[in-house]
Amino acid sequence: MDLLARGVGEIIGGSQREERLERxxxxxxxxxLxxxxxxWYVDMRRYGGTxxxxxxxxxxxxxxxxxxxSNIRDVIPYPRTVGTAEF
Known part of the structure; x- marks a missing residue:
């Protein structure tokens, strides 16, 4: 599921995991695959997934x-620009 807002786009994105092993x-x-x-993932479903x-x-x-x-750059608390982080 997604929650979309006019002029902004997707605010929340969500999903439910498939718990049915056969499917x-x-x-x-x-x-x-x-x-x-x-x-390891299949075993979680096989032995008691919920x-x-x-x-x-x-x-x-x-x-x-x-x-x-109207611009996401105006609300980012820590601006991210290429090449400014020194490690």
Whole structure:
């Protein structure tokens, strides 16, 4: 699911994990994924997985929506520009 705001775009994106083992294995086969490469994940579904979901909030986009700013660069608390971080 996504929460979209006019003039801003996606503020929140979320999804629910597939908990049905048969469906998960079928989809992996469709995509050509090897079960052994994902054995740790498949085992979580095989031995007691539960339904779960999550979401991510685009904080800068949320602030942009709340403040009515039209450019995301105006609401980023720590501007990111290429080549300015020295390690």
């Amino acid at each position: 998960l294995l079928g989809r992996m086969e469709e995509l050509g 090897k079960e052994e490469d994902y054995s 339904r779960h979901a999550g979401f991510g909030l685009g904080f800068e986009r949320f602030i942009m929506y709340v403040t009515g700013m």
